[in-house]
Amino acid sequence: MKILVINCGSSSLKYQLLNMDDETLLAKGLCERIGVDGRLKHERGSEEFVTEAPMPDHSAAIKIMLDALLSKEHGVISNINEIKAIGHRVVHGGEFFSDSVLIDDAVEKAIETCFDMAPLHNPPNLTGIRAAKQNMPGIPQVGVFDTAFHQTMPKKAYLYALPYALYDNHKIRKYGFHGTSHKYVSMKAAEALGRPYDKLKIITCHLGNGASICAIENGRSVDTSMGFTPLEGLVMGTRTGDIDAALVPFLMEKEKLSAQQVIDMFNKKSGLLGLSGVSNDFRDILQAKQDGNAHADEALEIYYYRVANYIGRYAAAMNGVDVIVFTAGLGENSALLREKVCAYLGYLGVKVDPEKNAQRGKCMDFSAAGATVRAMMVPTNEELVIARDTKAVVLG
Numbered sequence: 001m002k003i004l005v006i007n008c009g010s011s012s013l014k015y016q017l018l019n020m021d022d023e024t025l026l027a028k029g030l031c032e033r034i035g036v037d038g039r040l041k042h043e044r045g046s047e048e049f050v051t052e053a054p055m056p057d058h059s060a061a062i063k064i065m066l067d068a069l070l071s072k073e074h075g076v077i078s079n080i081n082e083i084k085a086i087g088h089r090v091v092h093g094g095e096f097f098s099d100s101v102l103i104d105d106a107v108e109k110a111i112e113t114c115f116d117m118a119p120l121h122n123p124p125n126l127t128g129i130r131a132a133k134q135n136m137p138g139i140p141q142v143g144v145f146d147t148a149f150h151q152t153m154p155k156k157a158y159l160y161a162l163p164y165a166l167y168d169n170h171k172i173r174k175y176g177f178h179g180t181s182h183k184y185v186s187m188k189a190a191e192a193l194g195r196p197y198d199k200l201k202i203i204t205c206h207l208g209n210g211a212s213i214c215a216i217e218n219g220r221s222v223d224t225s226m227g228f229t230p231l232e233g234l235v236m237g238t239r240t241g242d243i244d245a246a247l248v249p250f251l252m253e254k255e256k257l258s259a260q261q262v263i264d265m266f267n268k269k270s271g272l273l274g275l276s277g278v279s280n281d282f283r284d285i286l287q288a289k290q291d292g293n294a295h296a297d298e299a300l301e302i303y304y305y306r307v308a309n310y311i312g313r314y315a316a317a318m319n320g321v322d323v324i325v326f327t328a329g330l331g332e333n334s335a336l337l338r339e340k341v342c343a344y345l346g347y348l349g350v351k352v353d354p355e356k357n358a359q360r361g362k363c364m365d366f367s368a369a370g371a372t373v374r375a376m377m378v379p380t381n382e383e384l385v386i387a388r389d390t391k392a393v394v395l396g
């Protein structure tokens, strides 16, 4: 059963075609500069094909993606109908969706209702859904929401201490994101340890350019660090993470900024980039630190400290933890980051084996002998979760 996974941004469209009989990747690609000019990178195994082609909108990008999938030279299918379903990543599902769903008009309407809460993500997600419908009519489409996994959080974790009417009237609350990743790596960790998922206390750390932590108790998300939007929580590549809300009017007055400009600063100019003054990329900051840049050094220390803080908080929330999982760009690739964060966690029973921790690219337990809490690295695979959910929804 072949399933196409689509992840649409405002000017980009990422895709993967998977054979879900054996969960293998057939082809993947990226359409970029949609609405500007248009560029496609298509990969089949180790072969890569790049072309410039006009993409005035997402529908044009989907046509070019289909041409690549069907092409004699680089293609992997001979007929569109070989695609049995399409899974779409949708960032915000509000309180509407606690699971993946078959997309119909009511689902599209609900995704639209969430536009205010994810203005950068939900509109292009819906554009992608409509463009896919237009170009591949009759193929079932499934929405997989970044927020859905966290819908199991209890009220004590998701309500902000604001006047209650704001929750009633505007659904202001913590939603959390990266749900597909937290779900995938936590399940994978349990499987690798050979322990029952529904009897474990797991803390998953998705540390990429965007970053969040999740507390998963007996297979259910019970708390997570991102909030109403992805701005809350950890220090990120360009985002502040947790911050005193009183800074908004203070900065508006002192720096003569509009509210929008302050939020843009919090989202795009802060985090590792703002603190280091160097880059949002961890590798550049490490290099700057080696070159003697004191701000880069501080930025890294603040980053590790905030991650360790949240792990302690979630260990408290679950009255213990069995496994801590690191994933995404930084979590998977930086042994230094894992070592630095784990150095704070000896009190929990975490002990790192430096040789195991130095390995990369595979699911591994890097705990030393005597550790009572497992520390693991698990490569994430959000597309595979989307494809699995899509298959499950379509097969009913």
Ligand code: AMP
Pocket: 207, 208, 209, 210, 237, 280, 281, 282, 283, 284, 328, 329, 330, 333, 334
């Ligand atoms: P993501 O958003 O998941 O692609 O993660 C991007 C982040 O991962 C960037 O800050 C990168 O610098 C970081 N990253 C990727 N590869 C490495 C590596 N080999 N060592 C350290 N950081 C890395």
